[in-house]
Amino acid sequence: MSSLEMIEAAAGRLKGHARRTPLLDSPFLDELAGRRVLVKPECLQHTGSFKFRGAWSAISALDPDTRKRGVIAYSSGNHAQGVALAASKHGIASVIVMPSDAPQLKIDNTRALGAEVVLYDRATESREEIGAALAAERGLTLIKPYDEPLVIAGQGTVGLEIAEQAKELGIEKADVLVPCGGGGLTSGIALALEGHAPGLRARPCEPEGFDDTKRSLLSGRIVSNTETSGNICDAILTPQPGEITFPILKRLCGPGLSVSEGEALQAMALAFLRLKIVIEPGGAVALASALFRRDEIEGDTVIVVASGGNVDPELFAGALKHIP
Amino acid sequence: MSSLEMIEAAAGRLKGHARRTPLLDSPFLDELAGRRVLVKPECLQHTGSFKFRGAWSAISALDPDTRKRGVIAYSSGNHAQGVALAASKHGIASVIVMPSDAPQLKIDNTRALGAEVVLYDRATESREEIGAALAAERGLTLIKPYDEPLVIAGQGTVGLEIAEQAKELGIEKADVLVPCGGGGLTSGIALALEGHAPGLRARPCEPEGFDDTKRSLLSGRIVSNTETSGNICDAILTPQPGEITFPILKRLCGPGLSVSEGEALQAMALAFLRLKIVIEPGGAVALASALFRRDEIEGDTVIVVASGGNVDPELFAGALKHIP
Incomplete structure (x- = not known):
């Protein structure tokens, strides 16, 4: 079975069990990003994340x-x-x-x-x-968290939905920004887009200082972070890309993006204000990249995955002070 | 054209323009409410509310x-x-x-x-x-806010979606709790349910002390609130039910429910924690009713409309201290 067939089979098994999350947008975010921004809120998935x-x-x-x-x-x-x-x-x-x-x-x-x-x-x-x-x-x-083909296939169903939703909106070409830890979500989405929306390109997003995937893609081989803690984006602080995920990322993804903790907090605050969703710091790095790395992104539309929303109330309340 | 036909016509005009919001749930909310709780997050609608x-x-x-x-x-x-x-x-x-x-x-x-x-x-x-x-x-x-048939028809599309979504889940009987100000949303939903899901019953929810609709339903005629300000649920502090909406509410709705400001704040905090959505105080009174008025609700499933999410960051941060 090909990777794409595995994702399609996973979608069949998930039907009626996982939520099909919508695509959200706001004219205020479009204005800030300088292009249309469509947000896939996987924070609304069962248990608050795509996992x-x-x-x-x-x-x-x-x-x-x-x-x-x-x-x-x-x-x-x-x-x-x-x-x-x-x-x-x-x-x-x-x-x-x-x-x-x-x-x-x-x-x-x-x-x-x-x-x-x-x-x-x-x-x-x-x-x-x-x-x-x-x-x-x-x-x-x-059940491994990312370096497992069946797990990658499940996460890839996010990409199948993005491909369908983009088609409904008439979007044929766009960067798809994805928060990236071990790479299970990013590689799954990349495989789904390769098969169903070849004009859409997945790009991993990470916290600055923990951008192992961005640097691995640049050097063409797996490189590690020097630290694995000490950043609020705890959900995506893996030491390095997976052995199964990295070859997929290398073959299919565009360049990585990275943002500061402050930018992730601002993105959380803007998602609160403009989309009415709760995202955690690690789940906010793709939206932060769309808003604060506009020169590194191509096209007049960008699709952003908000991968999770499991954040402590105190940290979230603090983020709300970061509304720009 | 009947009221139901007006709602169906409005749904046709809204197609591709308004978002079809999902139904969200969490085992943690079910546990608190003592029954299954399904939340319709209209805070995710364009501009952050059903309006x-x-x-x-x-x-x-x-x-x-x-x-x-x-x-x-x-x-x-x-x-x-x-x-x-x-x-x-x-x-x-x-x-x-x-x-x-x-x-x-x-x-x-x-x-x-x-x-x-x-x-x-x-x-x-x-x-x-x-x-x-x-x-x-x-x-x-x-464009009047609620006492206008075309506006009621538009809000009624929330009810059409609830009827469809309940049917998909095999739910034939349930209370549908709706935050109620002038009654446009509640009456629209009640009309849609009458036509498409007669086992579902709309019930208006209000802040204590501003429960004009609950009292009007009890007395069978329109009665007013003594105050129209001084409660955090600002979005639903209307003086009395509308002249067009009240006869619909009287004919179709179950008894009203009312909750305290503290209960609305707790519901906001629980929606943050368990559903990852942002709701404003007025938008939280139906969820608060489901959680804190369980003895007043019938059936093993309750459907709750979270009608809006336009809340100041400071107030929201304060609500997060109310996690029970």
């Missing part, structure tokens, strides 16, 4: 005997919640391995979505060892 | 010669922005008469959406006289 799509895609594709033994994931963030809900909607168990110093709210939310949360001590324990032991003991299947 | 629908419905129905002379409205709020954008998308002029002490941001926004804003002094001038003089001089058509 539900990949999790559902992977879990729904397991053979029934394997699936009924349950799944496991390592994550303290959006992937954890996506896996927990997708598993519980399939009626199966999920185990999420999280650091014991993760915010209590995230632990509580993941449990409330039906997962068993197993905590480990970051300083003295290895989550991989704990996870491998649990998986072996119970026959759990590991 | 765009009624404005577009009325303007698009004018005969071309009348329309090209332009329209006028009295409003400092959501209706103003809806009329301004609907007029400018029709390529016609709009005049919005606003009090000179309206917040500068609202004046600026209305102008930016293409309207000519005419300011008047609340203490010494009558907006009706100013408006009538301008209308006569320029041949402008007045």
